[in-house]
Amino acid sequence: xxxxxxxxxxxxxxxxxxxxxxxxxxxxxxxxxxxxxxxxxxxxxxxxxxxxxxxxxxxxxxxxxxxxxxxxxxxxxxxxxxxxxxxxxxxxxxxxxxxxxxxxxxxxxxxxxxxxxxxxxxxxxxxxxxxxxxxxxxxxxxxxxxxxxxxxxxxxxxxxxxxxxxxxxxxxxxxxxxxxxxxxxxxxxxxxxxxxxxxxxxxxxxxxxxxxxxxxxxxxxxxxxxxxxxxxxxxxxxxxxxxxxxxxxxxxxxxxxxxxxxxxxxxxxxxxxxxxxxxxxxxxxxxxxxxxxxxxxxxxxxxxxxxxxxxxxxxxxxxxxxxxxxxxxxxxxxxxxxxxxxxxxxxxxxxxxxxxxxxxxxxxxxxxxxxxxxxxxxxxxxxxxxxxxxxxxxxxxxxxxxxxxxxxxxxxxxxxxxxxxxxxxxxxxxxxxxxxxxxxxxxxxxxxxxxxxxxxxxxxxxxxxxxxxxxxxxxxxxxxxxxxxxxxxxxxxxxxxxxxxxxxxxxxxxxxxxxxxxxxxxxxxxxxxxxxxxxxxxxxxxxxxxxxxxxxxxxxxxxxxxxxxxxxxxxxxxxxxxxxxxxxxxxxxxxxxxxxxxxxxxxxxxxxxxxxxxxxxxxxxxxxx
Amino acid sequence: xxxxxxxxxxxxxxxxxxxxxxxxxxxxxxxxxxxxxxxxxxxxxxxxxxxxxxxxxxxxxxxxxxxxxxxx
Numbered sequence: 068x069x070x071x072x073x074x075x076x077x078x079x080x081x082x083x084x085x086x087x088x089x090x091x092x093x094x095x096x097x098x099x100x101x102x103x104x105x106x107x108x109x110x111x112x113x114x115x116x117x118x119x120x121x122x123x124x125x126x127x128x129x130x131x132x133x134x135x136x137x138x139x140x141x142x143x144x145x146x147x148x149x150x151x152x153x154x155x156x157x158x159x160x161x162x163x164x165x166x167x168x169x170x171x172x173x174x175x176x177x178x179x180x181x182x183x184x185x186x187x188x189x190x191x192x193x194x195x196x197x198x199x200x201x202x203x204x205x206x207x208x209x210x211x212x213x214x215x216x217x218x219x220x221x222x223x224x225x226x227x228x229x230x231x232x233x234x235x236x237x238x239x240x241x242x243x244x245x246x247x248x249x250x251x252x253x254x255x256x257x258x259x260x261x262x263x264x265x266x267x268x269x270x271x272x273x274x275x276x277x278x279x280x281x282x283x284x285x286x287x288x289x290x291x292x293x294x295x296x297x298x299x300x301x302x303x304x305x306x307x308x309x310x311x312x313x314x315x316x317x318x319x320x321x322x323x324x325x326x327x328x329x330x331x332x333x334x335x336x337x338x339x340x341x342x343x344x345x346x347x348x349x350x351x352x353x354x355x356x357x358x359x360x361x362x363x364x365x366x367x368x369x370x371x372x373x374x375x376x377x378x379x380x381x382x383x384x385x386x387x388x389x390x391x392x393x394x395x396x397x398x399x400x401x402x403x404x405x406x407x408x409x410x411x412x413x414x415x416x417x418x419x420x421x422x423x424x425x426x427x428x429x430x431x432x433x434x435x436x437x438x439x440x441x442x443x444x445x446x447x448x449x450x451x452x453x454x455x456x457x458x459x460x461x462x463x464x465x466x467x468x469x470x471x472x473x474x475x476x477x478x479x480x481x482x483x484x485x486x487x488x489x490x491x492x493x494x495x496x497x498x499x500x501x502x503x504x505x506x507x508x509x510x511x512x513x514x515x516x517x518x519x520x521x522x523x524x525x526x527x528x529x530x531x532x533x534x535x536x537x538x539x540x541x542x543x544x545x546x547x548x549x550x551x552x553x554x555x556x557x558x559x560x561x562x563x564x565x566x567x568x569x570x571x572x573x574x575x576x577x578x579x580x581x582x583x584x585x586x587x588x589x590x591x592x593x594x595x596x597x598x599x600x601x602x603x604x605x606x607x608x609x610x611x612x613x614x615x616x617x618x619x620x621x622x623x624x625x626x627x628x629x630x631x632x633x634x635x636x637x638x639x640x641x642x643x644x645x646x647x648x649x650x651x652x653x654x655x656x657x658x659x660x661x662x663x664x665x666x667x668x669x670x671x672x673x674x675x676x677x678x679x680x681x682x683x684x685x686x687x688x689x690x691x692x
Numbered sequence: 693x694x695x696x697x698x699x700x701x702x703x704x705x706x707x708x709x710x711x712x713x714x715x716x717x718x719x720x721x722x723x724x725x726x727x728x729x730x731x732x733x734x735x736x737x738x739x740x741x742x743x744x745x746x747x748x749x750x751x752x753x754x755x756x757x758x759x760x761x762x763x764x
Contacts, residue, residue, distance in 0.1 A: 124758045133757075134705065169702065176728065286696070288726035289733050299708045354704040354727075361728040 068170060075166045079159065082110035086155050100149075107151035115142065115158040133306070137344045144341040145665065148334060153665040157345055164673030168354055171680045175362055178687060185237045185256040185277050187221035203272040212266050214259045223255050223275040224266035231262035238280070239371040239620040256280065279611055283373055287364050288357065290376025294640050298356045302349045309347035309655075316340040316659055335661065342658040345668035346651055348676075355643040355679035362686030363636030370689065371619035372629045379615040382598050383633035387578035388570055389524060389626065392563070392592075393535035393545060395585030396602055397521075397623060398511045402432050402493075404440035406508035410486045413504045422497050422507055424465040425472040428453040433493060436509050456480075460495070471498045478503070492541065510541070518549045520623040525552070527630065532570065534563050563592050571597075583626060585610070600626065628689075636686045643679045650675050695742065697732045699725060700761040710760055713752040719745035732762060 068076065089106045092098060098106070112119075115138075122139035138161050145154035189200040191213040198213060203221040206212060211227065214220050220233070232244040238256050247253055253266060255277035272278060317340035321331040360377035367374050374380045394400045409418040423441035426434035427450055438445065453463040459480065460473015471481050472495055478485050483498045485506070492510020496503070521531055532553040535542045542556035555566050571580055582589075582596035585603055590613040593599030601614035603621030611617055618625045654671035657663035663671075701707050707727040714723040714732065719740035725732045734749070736742055746764045753760050 121759060128755050128758070130756050133709075134703065165703070172728070285729055285731065286726075286733065288728045289724040289731060291724065299711075302705055302708065303712075349705060350703070353708065357704065357726070357728055 069173070072166060072169055072173070075162060075169075078114055079162055079166065082114035082155070082159055085110035085113065086152065086159065090152060104146070104151060107146070107155055111142070111146065111155045111158060114155070114162055115139075118158065118161070134348050134350060137306075137310070137348055141341045141344045144337060148338060148341075150338070150665065157665060157669055160669045160673045161348075164350070164676050167673075167677055168350065168680055171684060172354070172358065175358060175365070175684060175687065178365060185219065186281055187219040187255065187277065190221040190272075191215070191218075203275075206268060206272060208268055208271055210268050212268060213263065214266060215263050216259055216261055218259055219277075220253050220255050220257045220259060220266065221275075221277070222266070222268045222272050223270045224253060224268040226251050226253060226264050227267050229262050229264035231264050232260045233257040234260050238276070241371065241620050280373065283375055283611065283617070284364070284368055287374060287376050288361055290378050291357075292360055292377035292381040294381065294637075294644070295356050295360065295377060298352050298644070302353050305349055306347070309344070313340040313343045313347070316343055338665075339658060339661055342663060342665055342668045343655060345665065346654045346658055346663070346671040348672045350672070351647040351651075351676035351679040352644065354676065355647070355683045356640055358680060358683040359636055359639045359643065359686045362684060363632055363639075366636075366687050366689050367629060367632050370625070370628060370632075372625055372632070373617040373619065374629070375615050375617070379598055380633050380636060382579050383581070383616070383630050384637045385577060385579045386529060386581045386598065386630060388530050388532065388574055388580040390532045390534060390567055390570060390580065390582045390596065391551070391623075392582075392584040392589055393533055393537060393542065394511060395621070396583055397517045397533065397549060397551075398513050398545060400511060400585065402436040402509050403512045404436055404507055404509050405492065405512055406489065407505070408487065408489065408507070409505035410503055411505070413499070418497060418505045418507065421465055421468075421470045421499055421504060422472045422495055424450045425453075425461050425463045425470040425497070426495075428463070429455070429461065433495065433509055437495070437507065440507075465499075468500050472496070490540065492544075511545075513545060513548055514621070514623060516622050516624040520627055521549050521551055523624070523627040524630075525550070527627070534558055534566055536560075560588050560591075563589065564595055567592055567595050571595075581616075581626075583623070585621070600629075632686075632689065635689075639682055639686050643682055646682075647675050647679050693738075693740075693742070694733060694735045697734065697746075698763045699730050699732045700763075701727070701730070701757065702759060706757040706760065709756045710753045713756045714749045717745060717749040717752050720749060723749075 093103055118135050118138050121135040125133055125136055138158065142154045142158045145157065187203055190203045190206050191198045192201055192206065192210060193213065206222055212222065226247055226249050228249060230248040232246045233253065234244050235257050236242050244260055255275040317337050320336045321333050325331045360380060363380050364374050364377065391397050407415045407418055409415050419441050423437045424445060426437050427445050427447060449466055451464045453461060455461050456473065456477060459477035460471065462469065462471045471477055475485065475488065475496060478496045478498065481498060483501060483503050485496055485503060489506050489508050492508050495507045495509065497507065498504055524531055531551045533546055533551045534555050536558055537556055539556045542554050546554040558566060567582055574580055579597040581598040581600055582592050583600040583602060584593055590609050593601060593613040598616060599614040600616045600618060601610035602618045616629060650671055654663050654667055658668060701710060704727045707725050711723055711725040714720055714734060719737050720734055721737045722735040723732065736745060750762050753762060
C-alpha cells in the first residue's frame with residue numbers, strides 16, 4: 068500500500084468505528100434527531116470529504132455524470148431523508164471498494180513489473196584499471212563491459228573473455244541455464260550465474276534486446292481490444308442514461324400519483340432513485356476488462372510470449388488458420404545426421420568414423436553435421452590425399468584405406484553397388500576400399516515439440532498450413548511426420564505473401580489467420596497476416612518490429628499456450644461483462660420497484676466490483692489444463 | 693510523430709475520459725491512455741507544436757477530471 072492508500076485506510080477505520088459508536092449510542096440512549104444527524108455527519112465527512120469536493124468541482128466544470136457525483140447525490144439524499152446510517156455506509160463501502168480496486172490494480176502493476184524486472188540499473192566499465200558503474204545509456208557501442216556473477220547483462224554484445232552460464236528465464240521462460248563461452252553473442256536481460264565475463268558491446272542500450280522488450284511490454288496495453296473500446300463507449304452513454312432514469316424515477320411516479328389524485332409519496336420515490344444511482348456505478352465494468360487483458364499479457368510474458376497489444380491477445384482466441392514457415396519454425400533449421408544405415412558388416416560407428424574423416428577437409432554444412440555426429444576430436448594425421456569431386460563428394464585415404472563419401476553419382480562412378488537407396492533429406496553413401504559401407508542420411512530435423520504442438524492446435528479445430536521453399540518431397544516428409552493439414556512447397560519469399568493472401572480471402576470474416584515465422588526474410592508475411600508470430604526472435608530486431616506476438620524461445624508449443632492464455636482471458640472478460648451487467652440490471656429493476664434497498668445497492672456497486680476485480684486477477688495465473 | 697507520457701489518475705473511468713479529452717484536442721491525431729501502465733501515447737498531427745498541444749490537452753483533461761496529472 069502506498070501512502071495515499073494508507074491514508075484512505077485510516078479514514079475508513081476511523082469512520083467505521085465512529086459509525087458503530089454512534090449506532091450503539093442511538094440504540095441505547097434517546098438521542099435528539101438533530102444531535103444524531105450531527106454525530107453521523109462526523110464519520111460522513113471523515114470518509115467522504117474528497118468525494119464531495121470532487122463532485123462539487125465537477126458541477127462547477129459541468130462534468131456532472133461521474134461516480135463522485137453519483138455518490139455525493141446518493142449519500143446527501145439519504146442523509147437529507149433521515150437515513151443517516153445508510154448514507155454514511157454507502158460512502159464508507161464506496162471508499163472500501165475504491166481502496167480495494169486501487170490495491171488490486173497496484174498489485175497487478177507490481178506483478179507485471181516484477182515479471183519484467185529485467186531493466187539493468189548500471190553497466191560496469193573499466194576506467195584506469197578500476198571497475199566503474201555507469202548508466203547503461205552512456206555506454207558507447209564497442210565498449211568493453213564487465214558482468215559479475217549475479218548481475219544482469221545490461222547491453223547486447225559478444226563475450227571476449229571468460230565463460231559462464233546465463234539465466235534467460237526472464238526473457239524466454241526457459242529455466243535451464245544457457246552456457247556461454249568466449250566469442251558467443253549474449254543478449255541483455257540475461258542474468259550471469261557463475262563466472263565473470265567481459266563483453267564488447269555491439270549495440271547501444273536503447274537498441275539492446277532488454278530495452279526493446281521493456282518498451283514492447285509497457286506499451287502493449289495502449290493497443291486496446293475491441294472489448295475495452297466497447298466498455299468505454301458503453302460507459303459514455305450508460306452513466307448519463309442512468310442519471311436521467313433516476314431523475315425520471317424520482318419525479319414521474321409522484322407527479323402521476325398527484326394527477327391521479329393519490330398521495331404523491333415523494334420520499335419513497337426519491338429513495339428509490341438514490342438506490343438506483345448507487346447501483347448504477349460503472350466501475351466494475353470499466354476496470355475489470357483492461358485489468359483482465361493486462362493480466363493475460365503479463366501471464367504470457369512470464370512464459371516467454373510477448374504480446375504487443377490487448378487487441379492481438381483478443382484476436383488470438385479467434386484464430387482458425389495457422390500458417391507456418393518450415394525452416395527454423397517447425398524444424399531446427401540446422402542439418403543433423405538422422406539416419407545411419409551400415410551394410411556389409413560395417414558397424415554404425417565405423418561408418419560414421421570413415422565418413423567424418425573423409426569429409427574432414429570441408430566446411431560444408433553436410434561435413435560439419437557429420438563431424439558433429441562423430442563427436443570426438445578428429446586426428447587429422449590419419450587422413451591424407453583428400454580429393455573433392457565437384458557435384459559428387461570426396462575421396463580420401465583414411466588409415467591408409469581409400470574412402471569415398473558422396474552421392475549416388477559418386478558410387479556409380481566408382482563402380483560400387485549401392486544396396487538400398489535412401490531418399491530422406493541428403494544421403495551420403497560411403498565406400499571403404501571399394502566395398503560399399505552404407506549410407507548416412509542428413510536432414511533438417513523437426514523440433515521435438517512440433518508434432519505435439521500441431522496435434523494440440525488441430526484438436527482445437529485449427530487448420531494448419533506449412534509453407535516452404537524446399538522441394539515437394541522434403542516438405543511432404545516433414546508434413547507427414549508432424550501431421551500438418553496442408554503443404555505448399557517450392558515457394559519463393561514473394562509466393563509466401565500471395566499464399567497468405569489467398570488464405571486470407573477464403574477464410575471466414577470472423578476467423579483470424581496467424582503466420583508463424585522465424586523472422587528471417589518473412590517480415591512482409593508477418594505484417595500481412597492478421598497476427599504475425601515471430602519465433603526465437605531474441606536478438607532479431609526485424610522480427611520484433613514486424614510481429615504482433617513474439618515468442619522468445621523457439622518452441623512451437625508456445626503457440627497453443629498463447630492461444631490458451633488468450634481464450635482464458637477472453638472468457639474472464641466475458642464473465643465479468645455478463646456478470647456485472649446482469650447483477651446491475653436485476654438490482655436496477657428491483658431498486659426501481661422498491662424491493663432492493665440501499666444495502667443491496669451497495670452490494671451491486673462495491674460487491675460486484677470486488678468480484679470482477681478478483682476474477683480479472685485470475686488472468687495473471689496460468690492453470691494447467 | 694508519436695510521444696509517450698506518464699500520467700497520474702486514480703480511476704479507470706476517469707482515464708477513459710482523459711483519453712477522450714486528449715483525442716479531441718486540436719493538433720492531436722490520435723491518443724491512447726493505458727490505465728494499467730499509466731501511460732499516455734499521443735500521435736500529433738504533422739507540424740503541430742508539441743508543447744502547445746500538450747498544454748491544451750492537459751487543460752482539457754483537467755476540465756473532465758480534476759484529479760489527474762500528465763508529466764510532460
